[in-house]
Amino acid sequence: MRRLLGRELRLAWRHASDTAAALLFFVIAATLFPFALGPDARTLSAIAPGVVWVCALLAALLPLDRLFGADFEDGTLDLLLLSGLSAGGVVSMKTLAHWLTTGLPLLLIAAPLAVMLRMPAEAVPMLLLTLLPGTMLLSLLGTMAGAITLGARRSAVLMPLITLPLMIPVLIFGCAAVTSTHPQAPLLMLAAMLVLALPLAPLAGGAALRAAAE
Amino acid sequence: MFRGERLVFRDVGFAVPAGGALLLRGPNGAGKSSLLRAVAGLTPLAAGRLLWNGEDALDDLPTHAKRISWLGHLDAVKLALCVGEHVAEAAALAAMGLESFRDLPAKLLSAGQKRRLALARVIASKAPLWLLDEPTNGLDTRSIAMLGAVFAGHLQAGGMIIASTHTPLDLPEARTLNL
Numbered sequence: 001m002r003r004l005l006g007r008e009l010r011l012a013w014r015h016a017s018d019t020a021a022a023l024l025f026f027v028i029a030a031t032l033f034p035f036a037l038g039p040d041a042r043t044l045s046a047i048a049p050g051v052v053w054v055c056a057l058l059a060a061l062l063p064l065d066r067l068f069g070a071d072f073e074d075g076t077l078d079l080l081l082l083s084g085l086s087a088g089g090v091v092s093m094k095t096l097a098h099w100l101t102t103g104l105p106l107l108l109i110a111a112p113l114a115v116m117l118r119m120p121a122e123a124v125p126m127l128l129l130t131l132l133p134g135t136m137l138l139s140l141l142g143t144m145a146g147a148i149t150l151g152a153r154r155s156a157v158l159m160p161l162i163t164l165p166l167m168i169p170v171l172i173f174g175c176a177a178v179t180s181t182h183p184q185a186p187l188l189m190l191a192a193m194l195v196l197a198l199p200l201a202p203l204a205g206g207a208a209l210r211a212a213a214e
Numbered sequence: 215m216f217r218g219e220r221l222v223f224r225d226v227g228f229a230v231p232a233g234g235a236l237l238l239r240g241p242n243g244a245g246k247s248s249l250l251r252a253v254a255g256l257t258p259l260a261a262g263r264l265l266w267n268g269e270d271a272l273d274d275l276p277t278h279a280k281r282i283s284w285l286g287h288l289d290a291v292k293l294a295l296c297v298g299e300h301v302a303e304a305a306a307l308a309a310m311g312l313e314s315f316r317d318l319p320a321k322l323l324s325a326g327q328k329r330r331l332a333l334a335r336v337i338a339s340k341a342p343l344w345l346l347d348e349p350t351n352g353l354d355t356r357s358i359a360m361l362g363a364v365f366a367g368h369l370q371a372g373g374m375i376i377a378s379t380h381t382p383l384d385l386p387e388a389r390t391l392n393l
Contacts, residue, residue: 007299010295010299011294014294014295015294073288074289074290074291074292075288075290078256078286078290079284079286079290081279082254082255082256082279082282084276084279085276089276213256213257
């Protein structure tokens with residue numbers, strides 16, 4: 001399993017431009033808002049948590065299409081399924097690789113972006129705290145959707161249509177935790193959703209992967 | 215066995231002893247690759263059983279996968295990785311004549327060399343059962359001769375080979391299953 005993960009990370013490193021594309025998309029999309037709405041600090045700080053969350057969501061979708069697509073096309077998927085890991089294990093490994101190469105960098109770059117959007121500095125740690133389970137959930141659900149849409153003719157279009165509705169509750173509680181004066185309840189909801197998705201998403205993804213490999 | 219809605223084949227039976235080889239023959243579309251996928255556990259059988267030492271092999275797919283080394287019709291070579299990152303074992307690379315390409319990126323390999331790299335991965339796997347889908351595709355005569363020596367060594371060590379092919383393979387002891 002560790003060997004597979006190492007290989008994934010090495011491939012992500014070799015294709016660094018793909019990995020960087022998601023980050024740059026995140027930065028540019030979030031930067032568009034001050035241009036559109038004007039530099040007024042009050043407006044910007046009010047929308048900052050939502051903008052950062054939505055842009056992170058969209059940016060994390062970008063690499064999902066190739067996550068299994070490349071392996072499907074060159075025959076590596078069969079080898080992954082025959083590696084001795086369960087199909088769910090393969091999906092978990094891909095999820096972890098996606099989070100390490102996309103979720104975690106997005107999380108790190110979210111702090112300076114939030115400050116740029118005039119978010120009060122004391123609210124930034126809470127934003128990052130909500131994005132931590134948020135990006136993990138996105139990796140889990142996104143990888144699952146990637147496995148489900150594998151082999152579909154317009155998988156790049158289908159994938160956001162599956163992932164984004166599932167992410168709506170996460171978005172609601174994530175943004176609520178940042179803006180609310182009592183962030184504990186939405187944070188616990190996020191944690192609960194993470195605990196729910198952690199076993200279920202790889203399981204569903206694994207079943208989809210087996211079906212795609214047939 | 216079905217692929218999609220289509221019945222590919224039915225009433226197929228065979229046994230491969232330790233040290234034995236089986237060649238799958240038949241026209242295009244006869245189901246050679248499908249049979250290999252079924253033996254690997256990648257595609258489920260509509261009816262029938264696959265036994266390993268008398269026990270149902272497809273009950274526990276991860277365990278079954280460890281017995282198998284798979285060579286599909288695609289080479290599963292990642293162009294961004296170099297040869298040594300695909301197959302670390304020097305002996306396996308040498309068996310396919312790739313030892314001097316160890317640090318070369320896979321994108322510089324020719325089609326035949328990629329096939330040899332995929333075969334080297336099979337050799338390095340140490341699994342007892344090799345499932346090979348058209349292993350000689352794109353190989354030159356020299357490589358096919360090397361492959362014959364590799365096959366003989368694997369069978370001598372008690373391994374098994376099931377290969378689909380339409381070209382003559384250097385497997386003198388092999389039984390043939392016509393689909």
